[in-house]
Amino acid sequence: MKIDNHVMYRFVQRVIGVSDDSKIQKYINDNYYEVVYRILEFINESILLIENYAPSRRDTLDYYINGETLLIMKPKKAELVTLYDITLDAEDRENSHKIRQYVKKIKLNNGNVKRISKRQAQQDQITKHLEYMLVYLEGILTDDKVSSIECEIKKSIEICKDHASEAKSLRMENREMMSEMFKKLEKVKLK
Numbered sequence: 001m002k003i004d005n006h007v008m009y010r011f012v013q014r015v016i017g018v019s020d021d022s023k024i025q026k027y028i029n030d031n032y033y034e035v036v037y038r039i040l041e042f043i044n045e046s047i048l049l050i051e052n053y054a055p056s057r058r059d060t061l062d063y064y065i066n067g068e069t070l071l072i073m074k075p076k077k078a079e080l081v082t083l084y085d086i087t088l089d090a091e092d093r094e095n096s097h098k099i100r101q102y103v104k105k106i107k108l109n110n111g112n113v114k115r116i117s118k119r120q121a122q123q124d125q126i127t128k129h130l131e132y133m134l135v136y137l138e139g140i141l142t143d144d145k146v147s148s149i150e151c152e153i154k155k156s157i158e159i160c161k162d163h164a165s166e167a168k169s170l171r172m173e174n175r176e177m178m179s180e181m182f183k184k185l186e187k188v189k190l191k
Contacts (some may be wrong), residue, residue: 001040001043001077001079001080002078002079002080003036003039003040003079003080004079006082007039007080007081007082007083007158008032008035008036009024009025009028009030010082010083011038011039011042011083012024012027012028012035012070013040013084014083014084014085015042015069015085016035016038021130022099024167029069031073032080036114037175039080042066042069042071043064043066043071043080045066046064046065046066046069046071047064047107048062048063048064048065048110049063049065049070049103049106049107049110049174049178050062050063050106050110050175050178051063051075054177055078059074060075061073061074061075061076061081062075062077063080063178065103065107068085068142069083069085069086070083070085070086070103070181071083072084072166078141086100086103086181087159098180102151102177102178102181103181104176104179105173105177106177107176109170109171109173109174110174110182111135112170113170113171115158116163116167116170117163117167119163120163120164120167123156123160124160126156127153127156127157127160130149130152130153130156131153133149134146134149134150134153150173157180
């Protein structure tokens with residue numbers, strides 16, 4: 001994983017808490033390996049918020065959260081791009097509170113997407129079993145039974161479509177919240 005000086009600077013500033021510019025660079029120089037180790041540890045303890053998201057860039061990035069720190073990484077954790085402290089970088093209390101709400105809601109949505117995906121996988125299995133049963137028992141079943149099984153297959157497929165639509169809706173909501181979060185973080189940079 002690539003960790004450049006900018007990321008080390010931000011980590012020492014925002015996570016370790018060294019505030020003076022000259023002290024930050026001295027801390028990095030004096031404790032280089034410890035800083036890299038702590039960054040890697042910090043990354044391992046973080047939770048994925050959203051992956052393959054690009055707010056205003058050409059490349060897509062993955063976004064993780066650890067406490068009050070938003071980590072922005074290239075896909076597959078190839079490189080840590082930067083860190084935002086959602087309380088410090090959104091100095092306005094209202095922005096900071098709103099960002100925390102977004103993070104909480106995104107985490108909740110991610111959990112719901114996982115549950116929906118699990119239910120969808122189970123429903124896919126039911127559909128496959130029904131289709132297999134129809135093929136296996138072909139010629140043995142009456143037309144009424146075949147029609148009944150075909151109806152159940154259609155219902156199962158519709159349930160799968162509903163699950164996929166629900167999951168997609170939650171992912172889109174997450175993307176919208178990420179966009180809003182970055183608007184609030186960018187306001188501070190412009191000041």
